[in-house]
Each structure stands twice: as structure tokens, then as C-alpha cells.
Amino acid sequence: MAQATTTAAPATAAGRKVKFIITRRERPDASPFTEEFEVPYRPNMNVISALMEIQRNPVKANGEKTAPVCWESNCLEEVCGACSMVINGKPRQACSALIDKLEQPIRLEPMATFPVVRDLVINRERMFNALKKVKAWIPIDGTYDLGPGPRMAESKRQWAYELSKCMTCGVCLEACPNVNDRNSFIGPASISQVRLFNAHPTGEMNKHERLEALMEEGGIEGCGNSQNCVRSCPKGIPLTTSIAAMNKDTTKQLFKQWLGM
């Protein structure tokens, strides 16, 4: 059996196989089942290239033919978030999951916190709805030219850039014990986006609207401080710091509302 130790394996590593156990579903409402695959090893391969191999030759480890495994991917460089799945128990991007660094058999599952469409394909619509709900944009449209906005200090821009790296991949929601179908919690990603857009000199002008959105049903109070999100985010976004900072701002907003300010 192939071992995950050799990094500079020769391209002629003929016969070496990579073993996969994949959780599949035929339709959104169908019950899940697993299938095993053995894919010929190639140096530097990642989970996506292995899935492409299965797509090319959809034969299970026991030699039976099966339907090709479905997945989503786009950028192949960990910036779009489309290929997120649970790999060996942890949610992450398949395109940056190198086979050489994974223990085998490699277990692939969909991030089932989200509705599963088919096999490894999930529907992340709730994340985009969350961004709409918190107004994660900067309104600059008007009926006349509003002129240039205030400038942002370079140091602040660099700081904000870190928060802007979020690719809506959904890993933090998958890791969160409070994102489930008994709970309406919006999830960590969009809370951090409120911090980002509220830090922008123009975005700041609509600060209260975003904070108020976090103070609605399923908003920021749904956070229970498990802090799995910050440990899981592939972009290293300081999610728990963002959540605590927004806790502070929503608390201030609450007192402002009470005092009628």
C-alpha cells in the first residue's frame, strides 16, 4: 500500500495506488453510501487530480463500474472556496490537499452542514444569503456623483486585506457546533465581513445597518465560543477576534438604541 512518506517519488512509481473511501449520494434526498477507489499514484497529486482520475475511469477498487464521482472546483489554487469538502475528518479545500501529506485510505465526505446536491457537491447558498443579510458591501451608488470617499490609511488597508481574504468556502460553518438545523446561527464568516466593511471609511457610514442585522434572530448571539472556526479557516482569518469585536460593537449599538441616540 502506498505510504505518505515519500515526497520525491519517481514518476515511474508504477503500481503504487492511492486508496480512497468516498461518501456518495445520488440525489439531495437520497441516503448516503460509501465507495472505495484505488487511483494510480502520480507525484505531487492532490485530491482534485485524484477525483479527475476517477472521473476518467469510474471503476471501484473491486473492479465494478460506477457513476463518476461529482465534485465542484474552480480556481485550483485555494482562492475560490468551491472545492471544500471533509477530508480525513476535517473540512478543507480539496485542491490544496496534497496526497503525499494525507494518511490513507483518504476519506472524502461532503460538508453535510450544507444541503448536499450530489456526492461531494454542496449548496452554499445560505452563506451568500448571510452576506446579503448583513449588507456585506459598500453602497456608493447614487443619483448623482457623490465625489471621492474618505481615504483609508495604508496600515489599515493592509490589516483589512487579511479579513477580505474570505472566499465564502464554508469551512468555518462546517466546523461550528452551533451551525446545524436546530439553530439559526448565521455562522462566523459573515460576522467577520461586517467587521471588514464597518472598518472601511465609506462602509463605516452604514455601520449601524450591518450591526443591526447581526442583532436579529440567528445573528451574532448564536456564537457559543467553541472557537473551532478560527482553528479551521484556511485563510487564517482571525474569526474569533472579529466575533468578539462585533460583540463589542453590537453591545454599544444596543445601548445607543436604548438611550435613543
Add this chain to the structure above:
Amino acid sequence: MAKGNSYLPRKLHSLLGVIPLGLFIIEHALTNYSAYEGGREGFSDSIDFLNSVPLVFWLELFVIWLPILFHGVYGLYIAYQSNINTGRFSYGRNWAFALQRITGVITFIFVAWHFYETRFQITLGNVSHEELGQHMNGIVSDPLVLTAYIIGVIAATFHFSNGLWAFFVSWGITVGPRAQKVSSNICMVIFVILSALFLLSLFAFRGDEFATAAAAALSSVSIG
């Protein structure tokens, strides 16, 4: 899923956990500790002091029973709304998250039982304030009951101490990782101190000093 806005009730739940319930648990630990420090005399002085507080019934109602009822019942609902995923994410804080919920449920059961055994018996007139010391002696002399008390007490103190840590985050007082780390250390010291106070008083109540003829009336095994 509840309709309406969960923000305010959730904030109230968080606030009540510290004020007044957190203050109460500290007061309770100190009162009981007087049984260890001052023995029978010390404990009954503390009880007398508490009962001399004006409007003590209304204070108990508004500062203890109603807050604990709201925080406890809503807390059970919050616990129901959470998954426990420490199997996949075995990080310290995720364990604390799970334990916060587990100890909440234990505290709920423990407080209900402890209330029934003590405060409710006083209301029924079965036990007087003066007899509370002997009464506790009777209760904790049974090793099984003592074990249950130790579990209940440690669960409650962990729940409060870790909850205090979460409270500081929930209100935006500790924001960055360093502040949260420092507050976590402080809260764990609080956990150790509070647990020690309660455990010492539990063992003090087992002492001969609290055992009198009155205790014999209770069906309990008195050892040592």
C-alpha cells in the same frame, strides 16, 4: 426554530449568568466555607446574617429563583441547539464549549434536587434555619449522596467559571487572543478556588460537630 428575535433573550441569559447568579454562587461558596472555617458557630452566624437581610424573601425570588429559572430553562434550550463535535475537533476551547453545556444540564438537575432537599424543606417547615447544619450533615454523610454533591458542585463551579470567560467575550470585553488567554487563566483560578471552598465545606459538614441527635432522625449512614 423560534421565530422572533433571539438577541435580547440571549443577552439577558448571558447577563443573568454573572449578575446575579455568579455573585450568588460566590456568596454561597463563602457562606458554606464558614462551616469549614468557623465550624457550627461560624455557619449559623452566616445563616443568621443572611436571614437578617431585609426583604430576604423578595431578594431570593428576584435575585436567585427567577434568574436561575430563566437562565436554566433557556440554557437547556441553548444546549439543545448545539452539536457536540469534539470527536472531529478535539481542541481545548471546543471541549470547554461541550463541557459548558454538559455542566449546565448537570447543574440544572443538581440545583433542583439541592433546592428540594434544603430550601424547600424549610418552606415546608420540616427543617428550621437553625437545623440546617445538622441537616446538611445528614445529607452528605451518605457516601453516594456525597459523591453526587461533589459532581454537582464541581459542575456548577466549572459552569460559572467557564461561563464568566464566555461572558467577557459575548459582551466584547476580551477581544483579542491574548486578552482571552489571560481571562481564561483567571477564570480557571476562580474555578479552582470556588471548587475548593465548596469541597471543604462539604467535608466540614460531615464532621462530628454538625452531627447531633437531629441527624439520627434522618435515614442516613453516618461514618466517621
